Amino acid sequence: MNLLIARSNFYSYSETFIDEQIKQLAPTEVLYEGWLPSRTYSGKSIYPFPLTLLIVRGTLRNLFPSLFRKIYQYFLVKFIRNNGIDALLANYGPLGANIYEACLAANIPYSIVFLGFDANEKKTLTQYQAAYQAMLPRAKSVIVVAQSMRENLEAIAGPLSNLYFIPCGVDTSKFKPFGEKSEQFTFISVARFAEKKGPIHSLRAFTKVFKEIPSARLLMVGDGPMWDEAKAFVADNHLENHVDFLGAKTQDEYLPLLQSAHVFIQHSIITAAGDSEGTPVAILEAAACGLPTVSTRHAGIPDAVIEGETGILTDEHDIEAMATACILLAQNPSEALKMGIAARKHVSEQYDVVKLSQKIKSILK
Incomplete structure (x- = not known):
């Protein structure tokens, strides 16, 4: 063909x-x-x-x-x-x-x-x-x-x-657990700084996490229209030494960051204009690397994240619930590890890009 x-x-x-x-x-x-x-x-x-x-x-x-x-x-x-x-x-x-x-x-x-x-x-x-x-x-x-x-x-x-x-798939042969975890308990987000990705919501939740766990760290990979607002929020809340804005990176550049982090976070929301996610690929990539996800019950995320098994989901705009979920995993690293192992298994079985591409091929033919 x-x-x-x-x-x-x-x-x-x-x-x-x-x-x-x-x-x-x-x-x-x-x-x-x-x-x-x-x-x-x-x-x-x-x-x-x-x-x-x-x-x-x-x-x-x-x-x-x-x-x-x-x-x-x-x-x-x-x-x-x-x-x-x-x-x-x-x-x-x-x-x-x-x-x-x-x-x-x-x-x-x-x-x-x-x-x-x-x-x-x-x-x-x-x-x-x-x-x-x-x-x-x-x-x-x-x-x-x-x-x-x-x-x-x-x-x-x-x-x-x-x-x-x-759904979108992930190369599970490339995205996989590898190496040692960071000494600091590290949360990571890989997303454009766009309204539907909820970067400010994630930062508000992390502010509450930081009050409970002062050694916690947040890595934010990506750029976009809300970049300056996010940086201003971090400065206003004196989090400069605990939140790292890493800018846009290629897969090869952020893969080791996923592998060394402990939890993936993304507070996806439906915007005022009605825009929303499909299935965020970064969540799949993080899961393939053995990370549990803390996110929202939004679009395709509940399919990608099995609630209570491969991650924790909250309602959109519920900052308190997201912070509580993050604190729970940070204070129980063994539970985070268990969820991460389950996440890797789930993505390998349901979201492997080779398997999904075969489905598309069969439809096209």
């Missing part, structure tokens, strides 16, 4: 799940560049010169949006036919909304993977409602990474017999 995978970015440190998808599915080609992807990993473009120039396409899109859409569809169909593409897999609903008509015109099946905001955020669902209604029933498959997404999509398009729940 000559598979074409489409994504919005060439690379994003927060989209390692798409990188892993591409690695496992080994497509013939990968398209990227926004919601109207036109460039390929191999250096090609679906366009001839001068449309290869971003300034030309930007001008056309701004001045003649309807015409530009027709131009995009024409050249995407041509690219599909010229490269013998048999099937297309689109990451994110908005991208799928922009490519499905070309797939129909080229007479190839298409599938869409919904990963978070595209199936949850109110603004996005409203903006793409008409496209989703037309696109979803005709798809070869609609893949959601959290069971909670089904309701929103079927509210728009009606019952979907082509909808499959396949």
